[in-house]
Amino acid sequence: xxxxxxxxxxxxxQNCAMAKLPLTKIPYTKLHLQIALGLYKEGFISSVKRGSIxxxxxxxxxxxxxxxxxxxxxxxxxxxxxxxxxxxFQLISKPNRRVFCTSSxxxxxxxxxxxRFVKPLQPGxxxxxxxxxxxxxDLHEAVKKQLDGELLCRIQ
Amino acid sequence: MISPIWIHTTTILxxxxxxxxxQELNLTESQELAKxxxxxxxxxxxxxxxxxxxxxxxxxxxxxxxxxxxxxFYALVCVGxxxxxxGIGEGKDLIEPGTAVLKAHWQAxxxxxxxxxxxxxxxFGNIEHKYGASVVHLRSTPPGSGLRCNxxxxxxxxxxxxxxxxxxxxxxxxKMNVVKCTMEALMKQKSIDEVALERGKKVVDLRKVYYSVxxxxx
Numbered sequence: 001x002x003x004x005x006x007x008x009x010x011x012x013x014q015n016c017a018m019a020k021l022p023l024t025k026i027p028y029t030k031l032h033l034q035i036a037l038g039l040y041k042e043g044f045i046s047s048v049k050r051g052s053i054x055x056x057x058x059x060x061x062x063x064x065x066x067x068x069x070x071x072x073x074x075x076x077x078x079x080x081x082x083x084x085x086x087x088x089f090q091l092i093s094k095p096n097r098r099v100f101c102t103s104s105x106x107x108x109x110x111x112x113x114x115x116r117f118v119k120p121l122q123p124g125x126x127x128x129x130x131x132x133x134x135x136x137x138d139l140h141e142a143v144k145k146q147l148d149g150e151l152l153c154r155i156q
Numbered sequence: 157m158i159s160p161i162w163i164h165t166t167t168i169l170x171x172x173x174x175x176x177x178x179q180e181l182n183l184t185e186s187q188e189l190a191k192x193x194x195x196x197x198x199x200x201x202x203x204x205x206x207x208x209x210x211x212x213x214x215x216x217x218x219x220x221x222x223x224x225x226x227x228x229f230y231a232l233v234c235v236g237x238x239x240x241x242x243g244i245g246e247g248k249d250l251i252e253p254g255t256a257v258l259k260a261h262w263q264a265x266x267x268x269x270x271x272x273x274x275x276x277x278x279x280f281g282n283i284e285h286k287y288g289a290s291v292v293h294l295r296s297t298p299p300g301s302g303l304r305c306n307x308x309x310x311x312x313x314x315x316x317x318x319x320x321x322x323x324x325x326x327x328x329x330x331k332m333n334v335v336k337c338t339m340e341a342l343m344k345q346k347s348i349d350e351v352a353l354e355r356g357k358k359v360v361d362l363r364k365v366y367y368s369v370x371x372x373x374x
Contacts, residue, residue: 043355078354083346085354122281123274124351 003095003152006031010089010153016077017084025051025072028063034136035128035153036073042126042138044086044155047076088156092118092127101129103146110143118151128152189258193265204265209235210311211257213331217248229253232332235264236315240276243268244312244339272345275299277319280345287337289328294341297322308334316342 009026016024026032028050036048049056052067056074063071078085093099099118101109106129109115121127127139129149142149186205194201213232218225228250236242245263249256274280278296285292292309297320303310305323308331313321325334352359363369 043357080350080354083354119282123348124281124346 002029002031003091003093005029006035006153007091007094009035010091013075013077013086013089017087020079020084021077023056023074023076025053025074028068028071028073031136032073036075038126038128038136038138039075039086039155042155044078044126045075046078047074049074049076086155089153090155091153092151093153099151100148101151102148103143106139106147106149107143109151110139115151122156124156126155128155189262193262197266197268199265199268203237207235207237207265208315209233209261209264210315211260212244212308212311212335214253214257226250229256231256231260232335233257233260233264234312234315234335235261235268236312236317238315238317240270240273240317241268242271242312242316242339242342244335269343271316271318271342272347272350273316273318274347276317278321279318279342280347283341283344285337285341285344287340288330288333290330290333290337291326292334292337292341293324293326294338295322296320306334309338312338312342 005027009032012024012026026036033048036045039045040048050061050063051057051072051074052061052070053072061067099116101115105115109118109127110121112120114120121139128136129139129142129147130136130152131142131147131149136152137145137147137149139151187201190201190204193199193204197204211231211233213230215230216227217230218227220226228248229252231247231253232244233247234242234244243264243266245260245265245267247256247259247261247263249259272280274296277299279294281296283292283294285294294305294309297304299320301320301322303313303318303321305313305321306325306329309321309323309325312335323338328334346354348359351357
């Protein structure tokens with residue numbers, strides 16, 4: 001979908017981490033949901049909840065064309081020993097310069113090599129890849145399944 | 157590689173005699189110092205005596221007052237046990253540079269903190285840190301690479317017990333700021349176990365699983 005919106009989400013999460021906010025809302029889109037679920041699986045955030053502008057929904061609310069504009073994704077931030085768990089969220093593939101990888105390139109990148117101008121993988125870093133089927137998965141998962149993809153973002 | 161000549165190696169609490177012309181610190185005096193420091197910090201007296209210290213910066217600084225320029229000596233000392241503990245301290249004295257170095261040494265021992273190390277030889281991943289106008293890029297390197305870095309970072313890494321490191325200092329290379337930047341950068345590290353605890357993940361040592369080889373440091 002929109003990488004511009006994803007970049008804004010990245011900046012917002014970094015700001016929330018610096019401000020030590022417990023809960024934060026991001027726009028409700030398919031890409032954001034996929035990324036949020038990925039973050040949750042990796043353990044960067046404590047919760048993913050759908051909600052409105054005011055707060056997460058306590059009971060499930062159906063998304064209709066009437067309420068879509070007020071729908072948001074609420075993410076629970078994690079902190080440990082005065083440090084945020086999600087401290088950096090940067091785009092690799094940007095709207096002005098997209099970054100696509102073949103399966104062999106992804107393998108080398110996951111092994112620690114630099115991929116063109118993209119800096120090598122750091123210990124504890126997570127990279128999300130968007131495959132040809134528009135599925136957002138972790139880098140190591142993509143390497144296992146031998147898929148090509150777009151390097152979306154890197155999270156630390 | 158020839159080390160820069162201007163670095164003064166003043167290991168304060170030496171047991172052996174120093175070269176002619178240099179001031180010798182009395183054994184009892186140094187022992188007294190170590191005793192006071194151990195009371196103040198809680199470290200063992202023997203441990204403090206065996207710390208390796210390095211004077212990184214020693215210069216005269218001037219303060220302009222109504223009475224004119226008053227110059228005093230400023231020293232920046234780094235102290236470490238070459239096994240993961242590192243501290244830096246600053247000291248100033250009006251009359252003698254030696255006293256400034258002593259004060260700095262005292263502060264450095266008080267500021268001793270643990271530096272996270274991967275396999276007890278290098279840092280975890282790459283770090284980019286900015287302190288004032290100094291930007292320091294620290295990179296972890298494979299075993300046997302040695303310390304390929306700025307001379308200030310070299311001394312800090314040696315005292316901390318880092319054996320393999322690659323670094324580059326951008327923008328300002330002011331010695332004092334580079335040292336402070338590197339200290340902050342080294343403390344900024346997160347060990348793999350810490351990251352695993354934060355995210356609720358399990359850490360698996362692949363070397364142990366696939367090759368049944370234990371980690372060198374443990």
